[in-house]
Amino acid sequence: MDRLTAVLDPDVDQLQSLFESQVYNLSNPAVYYPIRHHSPACSYHLLRLIGEYKPDIILIEGPESGNPLISVLSDEATIPPVSLYYTYESELEREACYYPMLRYSPEYVALKEAKRLDIPAKFIDLDYRHFSTLASKSGQTEQKEISIQDETLLAGSDFINRLCQKTNCRSFDELWEKVFEIGGLEKSTRAFVQDVFTYCTLSRVCYSTERLQSSGDLAREAHMKQRINQAVQEYDRVLVITGGFHTYGLLMSEKHESELEQPEMEKQHAYQRLVGRGEPGTSQQSAVDPDPVHQQMYPMVYTFAETDRLNGYASGMPYVNYYDQIWNQLLRKKSTPYNLTALDLLSRLMRKLRDGHEHVSTSDAIEAYSMIQGLAGLRGKREGGVYELMDAALSSFVKGELTLATDKPLQELQQLLTGDVIGSVAPNSFSIPIVEDFKVRCTGHKLQIRTTGQHKKVLDLYAKPEHRHISQLIQCITYLVPEFAKRQSGPDWIAERDMNLVRETWVYMYSSRIEARLIENSLYGGTLAGAATRKMEEQMQEIPDHHSGELARLMLQALLMGLQDTAMKLYEQVRSALRTDGNFLSLCNSLHVLNRIHQHRRLLGLSDEQHLPELVSEAYRNAVDKLLQLSRANTDEHEAIIQGLKLLAMLAESSEEHFQDETFRIHLNELLSDHQLPAQLEGVCVAISSGLGDRPREEIVDRARGYIHGTPDQTRQTALFLQGVFSVARDAFLYEDQLLSELNYLIEKLSYDDFISMVPELRLAFTYFTPMETGLIAERVASLHQVEPEEMLRPAVDEQMLIQSKAWDEALRKEFAAWKLI
Numbered sequence: 001m002d003r004l005t006a007v008l009d010p011d012v013d014q015l016q017s018l019f020e021s022q023v024y025n026l027s028n029p030a031v032y033y034p035i036r037h038h039s040p041a042c043s044y045h046l047l048r049l050i051g052e053y054k055p056d057i058i059l060i061e062g063p064e065s066g067n068p069l070i071s072v073l074s075d076e077a078t079i080p081p082v083s084l085y086y087t088y089e090s091e092l093e094r095e096a097c098y099y100p101m102l103r104y105s106p107e108y109v110a111l112k113e114a115k116r117l118d119i120p121a122k123f124i125d126l127d128y129r130h131f132s133t134l135a136s137k138s139g140q141t142e143q144k145e146i147s148i149q150d151e152t153l154l155a156g157s158d159f160i161n162r163l164c165q166k167t168n169c170r171s172f173d174e175l176w177e178k179v180f181e182i183g184g185l186e187k188s189t190r191a192f193v194q195d196v197f198t199y200c201t202l203s204r205v206c207y208s209t210e211r212l213q214s215s216g217d218l219a220r221e222a223h224m225k226q227r228i229n230q231a232v233q234e235y236d237r238v239l240v241i242t243g244g245f246h247t248y249g250l251l252m253s254e255k256h257e258s259e260l261e262q263p264e265m266e267k268q269h270a271y272q273r274l275v276g277r278g279e280p281g282t283s284q285q286s287a288v289d290p291d292p293v294h295q296q297m298y299p300m301v302y303t304f305a306e307t308d309r310l311n312g313y314a315s316g317m318p319y320v321n322y323y324d325q326i327w328n329q330l331l332r333k334k335s336t337p338y339n340l341t342a343l344d345l346l347s348r349l350m351r352k353l354r355d356g357h358e359h360v361s362t363s364d365a366i367e368a369y370s371m372i373q374g375l376a377g378l379r380g381k382r383e384g385g386v387y388e389l390m391d392a393a394l395s396s397f398v399k400g401e402l403t404l405a406t407d408k409p410l411q412e413l414q415q416l417l418t419g420d421v422i423g424s425v426a427p428n429s430f431s432i433p434i435v436e437d438f439k440v441r442c443t444g445h446k447l448q449i450r451t452t453g454q455h456k457k458v459l460d461l462y463a464k465p466e467h468r469h470i471s472q473l474i475q476c477i478t479y480l481v482p483e484f485a486k487r488q489s490g491p492d493w494i495a496e497r498d499m500n501l502v503r504e505t506w507v508y509m510y511s512s513r514i515e516a517r518l519i520e521n522s523l524y525g526g527t528l529a530g531a532a533t534r535k536m537e538e539q540m541q542e543i544p545d546h547h548s549g550e551l552a553r554l555m556l557q558a559l560l561m562g563l564q565d566t567a568m569k570l571y572e573q574v575r576s577a578l579r580t581d582g583n584f585l586s587l588c589n590s591l592h593v594l595n596r597i598h599q600h601r602r603l604l605g606l607s608d609e610q611h612l613p614e615l616v617s618e619a620y621r622n623a624v625d626k627l628l629q630l631s632r633a634n635t636d637e638h639e640a641i642i643q644g645l646k647l648l649a650m651l652a653e654s655s656e657e658h659f660q661d662e663t664f665r666i667h668l669n670e671l672l673s674d675h676q677l678p679a680q681l682e683g684v685c686v687a688i689s690s691g692l693g694d695r696p697r698e699e700i701v702d703r704a705r706g707y708i709h710g711t712p713d714q715t716r717q718t719a720l721f722l723q724g725v726f727s728v729a730r731d732a733f734l735y736e737d738q739l740l741s742e743l744n745y746l747i748e749k750l751s752y753d754d755f756i757s758m759v760p761e762l763r764l765a766f767t768y769f770t771p772m773e774t775g776l777i778a779e780r781v782a783s784l785h786q787v788e789p790e791e792m793l794r795p796a797v798d799e800q801m802l803i804q805s806k807a808w809d810e811a812l813r814k815e816f817a818a819w820k821l822i
Contacts, residue, residue, distance in 0.1 A: 015201055019194050022251055026053050029232045032251070034196045034244030035106040036154075036176065038307070038317045040327045041184040041192070043109040046241070048189045050113050055239035057231055058114045060107050061224065061246065062099060062123030065297050069430065070123070072299045073101065073108070074115040077426035080108060081302040081320075087523050088129040088295035096523050097128045100307045102320065104327035110241050124227035124240075126220050129295065153215065154245045157203040168379075170387070173318055177385045181326075182338060186382060200244030212249070221249035298432050300519045301512035304419035319386050321419025338383035342372050345389065345416055352412045353397070360397055360409070368396035386417065422512045433526030435518050438477065441528065442510075445470045449510040459504040461491070462603070467504075472562030474506050476532050479561060480524075481517040484508055493560055493596075494553065533558075533566045540573065548577035548619070549589030556593050559604040571611060578615075578622050584630065585637060587623040588644030594619050595651070620651060620659060627667040631677045638680050642727050645681075649688045649728070665694055679707065679717035683724020691729060700725055701738045708746045716754075718746060719761030726768040734773060740780060 023032045031053055035042040050058075066084045073082065084099040101108040114121035154160070155172040169175040179199070184192045204212075212218050224242065228250065231238045242250065304320040317323050325344065329337030346365045353360045371392040372384035379388070390413065394402065397409035439449060447470070448455045457474070459467035477484045490504030491497075524538075525531035536558060543550045551574045558567040574590070581587055594616045597604060601612065623644065633641055651659045668689045671677055677685070686703055689695045704725070707718040722743070725732055733739050747755065769777065782789040816822045 012198070015198055016194070018248075018251065019197055023197055023247065024190055024193050029236060030228060030238040030240055031055070032197075032240045032242070032247050033106075033193060034200055034247040035241060036180070036196070036244060036317070037107075038100075038102050038105050038320075038323070039176075039181065040104040040317075040323050040330060041181045042106045042196070043104050043327070044185065044330050045189040045192045046106050046109055047113065049193070050110075050117075050239065052189070053237060053239060055119065055237045056235040057119060057237075058110050058121040058239045058241065059124045059224075059228060059231055060110055060121060061125050061242035062107060063125055063127045063297070064123050064227075065127050065295065066099065066123050069297065069299050069428075070111060070121060072426055072428045072430070074111045074121075075426035075428075077424070078299075079424045080105070081304060081307050081421065081423040082425055083300055083302040084297055085300045085519050086128055086295070086297045088127070089523070090294075094523060095129065096520065098302070100302050102307060102324065104323060106241060110239075122227075122231075124224045126216075126223050127295065153207060153217075154200060154203050154243070157206040159202045159206050174385075174387050176317075177387065178379065178381055181323075182381050182383055182385050185330075185337075196244050197247055201248040204245050204248055217246065217249060221246055225250050296522070298430055298519055298522075299425045299428065300432075300516050301423045301425055302516065303423070303513060304421045306516075308418045319417040321421065322386050322389075322417045324419065324421075336383060338385055339372075342384060342389050343369060345413075346393075348416060349393065349397070349409065349413055352416070353409060356408065356412070358408055359399070364396045368392040371395060389413075390417075424512060432519055432522060434522045434528065434531055435515055437527040438518055441473055445473055447473075447508065451510070454507060454509045456488075457506045457508065459490075459506070460502070461504055462502050468603070469562065471504055471506075472560065473528075474508065476528050476561040476563070479532050479557070480521045480528065480535065481514055483517065484510070484514050493556060529563060532561055533563055536563070536566060540570070545577050546581040546583070547586055548574060548581040549586040549593065551577050552590040552593040552619075556597055556604075559597065559606065562605070564605050567606075571615065575615060575618065578619055581622070582626065584623060584626040584633075585640050585644060587619060587626060588640075588647055591616065591619040591623050591651075592647055595647075617659075620648070621661070621663070623648060624661070624664045624667060627664070627671060628674075630671060630681055631674045633678070633681070635678070638678065641681060642684050642724065645684050645688060646728060649691070652692065665689070665692060668692075669694065679720040680724040683721040683726075684728055685724075687725045687727075687729035687732065690732075697732060697736070698738075700729070700732050701736070701742065704739055705742050708742050715746070715750075716758065718743075719758055719765055723761070723765040723768075726765050730768055730773065734769075734776060737780070737784075740777075740784065744781070744784060 022028070023034075025031070031049070033046060033049060035046070063084065063086055065086065069084060072078060073084075080101050080103045082101055085096065086099065087096040088094070111121050160172050160175070164170070164172060164175050167175060167178070169178060180192070180196065184195070187195070209218070224246070228238065228240055240250070304324075308318055308320045322341065322345070325341045326337050329340050334340055346368055350360055350362070350365045369392070372388045375388040375391060376382070376384035381388070384392075390410070393409055393413050398406050400406060402410075442449045445466075447457070457470065459471050461468055461471060474485050478486075485506045485508035488505040488507050489498065489501065490506075491499045491501050493499075521531045521535070523531075524534035536554060540551065540554060543554075551570060555567045555570040555574060558564075558570065574594075578587065578590060581590070594612070597606070598612050598616050606612065627648075630641055648664055652661075652664045668685050671685050672682065672689065672695075682703065683700075686695065686700055690697050690700060704718065704721060707714050707721050722733075750758065766774065766777075778792045779789045782792050813822070
């Protein structure tokens with residue numbers, strides 16, 4: 001209560017007086033109805049209040065630019081969950097946010113009632129961009145999906161935290177359900193509203209004026225209060241519906257407005273003069289800020305999963321499907337809505353568990369339902385809510401200790417509580433350019449988007465140009481909306497898998513969720529190509545300049561999506577990166593990707609490109625220039641370096657003129673003269689140099705002999721040297737006896753322990769050979785030891801048998817000696 005005294009010094013008696021005189025005085029021209037977003041109990045009492053007060057207009061906390069969309073939201077064909085999607089962009093920032101609505105959201109219930117009563121309803125809050133900058137300055141964490149109904153301050157106040165401790169509630173949500181969702185159904189509307197107002201106000205006054213100003217709450221409240229005053233002058237009875245956290249602020253907004261910084265007040269007044277001039281669903285430029293601002297707002301479908309606050313959403317009630325069922329029972333005027341909902345969910349949970357072959361019985365469900373009643377009684381509730389339901393399921397359905405192996409009942413219950421409902425929006429004139437472009441292009445390529453079922457598309461990439469265009473479209477869409485399609489089979493150019501296949505098979509599915517994701521991507525552009533290009537440009541900016549390999553892969557991805565113009569823009573950026581990239585592996589990755597693009601340029605739509613060979617040549621030269629770094633490479637990079645050396649060797653042997661450069665051969669010779677060169681890389685280099693004709697084949701054997709006959713440390717490096725040789729020149733071992741003889745000598749001279757320690761590396765070296773080649777090597781080994789090849793195939797004698805035979809042999813020797821037979 002310390003800060004409570006500091007802010008206008010109200011106590012509970014003063015709050016009650018304020019409530020009776022200004023909040024819930026039905027004879028006043030304005031009645032304030034504080035809510036928690038997505039609360040069924042708030043919607044239940046709101047319907048009662050509207051019937052009793054009979055307002056002439058309903059004012060709702062919501063973005064003013066959404067007012068032209070109210071007719072769409074209240075249309076009979078609109079089925080929640082739905083949302084208003086708002087985005088703005090300037091030279092300094094770009095942001096998007098959501099204003100979701102459920103069937104039981106008080107805001108949505110108010111819109112529907114206003115339409116039924118044929119009275120106006122209006123949103124009166126600032127658009128998000130007018131207070132987002134303030135919130136970001138206060139250090140709030142940026143979210144992936146931002147809601148302008150954020151209740152972080154309400155739920156996280158010191159007052160609420162202490163209250164949860166006093167009432168033994170585990171969270172604010174459990175406290176709210178106990179006091180308001182369940183307990184509120186027994187109260188009169190007046191008593192319920194008074195409780196909401198008191199709780200929210202006591203939570204609010206835990207924060208300083210500076211904190212409320214930095215979060216943008218004071219600016220919002222000052223603006224909403226002006227809209228309320230304007231409505232009072234035009235209408236006799238005005239009903240104001242806002243979050244309970246703001247009700248006290250609206251009543252005291254004149255004081256708070258004087259405390260706002262002057263520049264911010266001037267900005268709000270400028271906004272008030274300009275509001276209403278733009279149309280939603282279209283790009284518009286605002287003169288409020290000195291830099292040009294383009295903002296858009298659309299109605300869009302939403303889902304229960306996205307609305308559930310526990311999935312990252314910042315406001316409102318969790319367990320969306322559960323409270324949707326509660327709302328159904330309230331509309332049916334059932335006296336025990338929570339018991340009926342618990343009974344229904346327990347039945348559905350038991351069926352799902354049985355379908356999943358979980359061992360549950362009817363008695364488990366009966367026990368769970370009985371426990372809900374018992375827990376409700378112990379916790380002072382008229383009925384058991386969602387937290388009693390979860391505790392009862394944990395106790396009755398989880399057998400033994402709760403672990404990852406036994407939590408299936410709780411996982412299934414969580415899915416039931418959240419739900420999988422997808423809303424729909426009534427047909428409207430507010431077209432969304434990227435969605436329209438998506439539909440036009442899909443229809444033109446005969447992709448099925450009129451149904452939500454799963455469809456398959458088989459594309460013959462090399463024989464039919466039309467199929468290549470369809471593949472580009474699908475890849476462009478999945479770049480923006482990964483949920484749209486999945487490649488079942490076919491060449492994967494990015495991961496370099498199944499490149500021998502000539503057909504591509506996609507499984508795709510259109511749903512309202514896809515449309516929602518497309519609307520989110522409208523932040524990047526109005527067409528699929530434009531949005532993908534903008535998104536890729538931002539992705540490019542996050543890549544350091546010297547990471548040329550990643551930039552080259554992005555260029556390949558752009559070509560696969562049919563964005564040839566975007567790929568062309570990448571040319572100079574890749575060239576610049578090649579010149580600053582000092583990493584051999586990165587340069588080899590760039591060379592590999594660029595060379596593939598060059599080889600398949602016609603398939604990728606680059607038949608007339610003239611600059612690509614120059615780019616490939618520059619990548620090759622830069623990679624060759626970094627060869628001398630390899631003697632100091634980390635061990636875990638050796639496998640990747642081997643692949644890079646093999647690529648350079650392959651290109652050096654090709655007939656293309658721009659690879660005919662002696663530098664590669666010269667640097668290989670310099671590397672082979674470096675005594676610090678790791679054994680595995682030495683094997684690769686000498687094999688490549690021998691294959692190019694620069695060194696005799698005998699040098700491979702000589703260097704191997706140096707390891708075999710060298711110091712103990714050098715001997716241990718023999719297997720690594722052979723790995724390098726075999727990765728490039730298996731024939732050096734297949735058809736020449738010298739290296740085989742040297743390896744045989746090594747194995748014979750090694751002690752048992754040294755041999756066992758070297759076996760893993762030797763086995764790894766021989767994995768480069770095919771089964772047929774391994775058979776040929778076995779025949780040569782048999783010939784070397786003058787045995788038949790079939791003997792090489794006999795299984796080894798069991799170790800236990802050898803030990804037992806040795807024991808028998810010793811016993812026989814002793815017995816024969818005793819009888820003087822030996």
